Amino acid sequence: MPLVQLLSSDGSYDRMKIGWREQCEAAGEDFEFWAQVNLNVMDQIVADRSAATAHSRSGVYAVQKGDDLPETICLANWVRGLPGQPEPVLRVRLVTMSPAIDFGTAAEAKSLYVGNLAELFFGIIELSQGVMAANEIKFHLGSPEDYNFFRFVTPELSKFSGFSRVEMKGTWLYITVAP
Amino acid sequence: MSHLEKTELKAVLWNAFAAAIDAIGIDAFKRTSFFGSNDPAFKAAKSAKDMKQAA
Numbered sequence: 001m002p003l004v005q006l007l008s009s010d011g012s013y014d015r016m017k018i019g020w021r022e023q024c025e026a027a028g029e030d031f032e033f034w035a036q037v038n039l040n041v042m043d044q045i046v047a048d049r050s051a052a053t054a055h056s057r058s059g060v061y062a063v064q065k066g067d068d069l070p071e072t073i074c075l076a077n078w079v080r081g082l083p084g085q086p087e088p089v090l091r092v093r094l095v096t097m098s099p100a101i102d103f104g105t106a107a108e109a110k111s112l113y114v115g116n117l118a119e120l121f122f123g124i125i126e127l128s129q130g131v132m133a134a135n136e137i138k139f140h141l142g143s144p145e146d147y148n149f150f151r152f153v154t155p156e157l158s159k160f161s162g163f164s165r166v167e168m169k170g171t172w173l174y175i176t177v178a179p
Numbered sequence: 180m181s182h183l184e185k186t187e188l189k190a191v192l193w194n195a196f197a198a199a200i201d202a203i204g205i206d207a208f209k210r211t212s213f214f215g216s217n218d219p220a221f222k223a224a225k226s227a228k229d230m231k232q233a234a
Contacts, residue, residue, distance in 0.1 A: 035215025114200065156191065156195030159191055
């Protein structure tokens with residue numbers, strides 16, 4: 001599943017929100033409050049294209065199979081000129097799985113979680129080699145539970161020969177892609 | 180990145196996430212921020228709804 005950008009201009013972002021609202025309602029849950037913090041931030045990013053400059057640009061990206069609804073989304077922010085960071089950095093925040101996965105049955109849950117995270121990370125690495133070019137990638141760890149999870153992910157990712165560094169620092173997972 | 184490296188990366192990612200979920204357990208993984216149902220506003224609204232139904 002490729003990583004695709006969701007935009008207001010082509011209706012893909014609104015289509016995701018309408019579909020995810022239906023998924024919430026099908027599960028008997030209230031979409032107004034579900035992932036409220038993440039979606040509020042993404043709403044602003046998608047609406048305000050003027051925020052893109054030569055030094056910073058952001059977009060909402062989705063793991064999506066064909067014309068299906070996105071299964072997982074995130075906010076990607078490419079920035080140049082961070083303090084102490086001469087090279088551009090690609091920062092990833094607000095990773096959010098769909099309501100269908102969130103409220104789904106447990107039977108296929110693990111493979112869905114693993115598949116979505118693997119596709120998302122793979123897509124981000126590809127993004128860092130393309131339109132958001134950066135050898136430094138930072139994934140935000142949004143909660144103590146995220147930190148606990150990535151404690152176990154980090155040593156495994158370090159085994160990939162294409163990464164020269166995989167390290168957790170504060171609330172971020174740092175990945176440096178080998179030049 | 181070569182085709183071979185991409186194939187290796189996909190395998191590393193799958194193994195890393197699968198192993199980490201096994202290590203912490205599905206229940207702990209479901210408490211990560213990847214799930215919108217862990218949003219504080221959602222939890223508060225759901226709790227209020229549950230209390231109202233119980234009353």
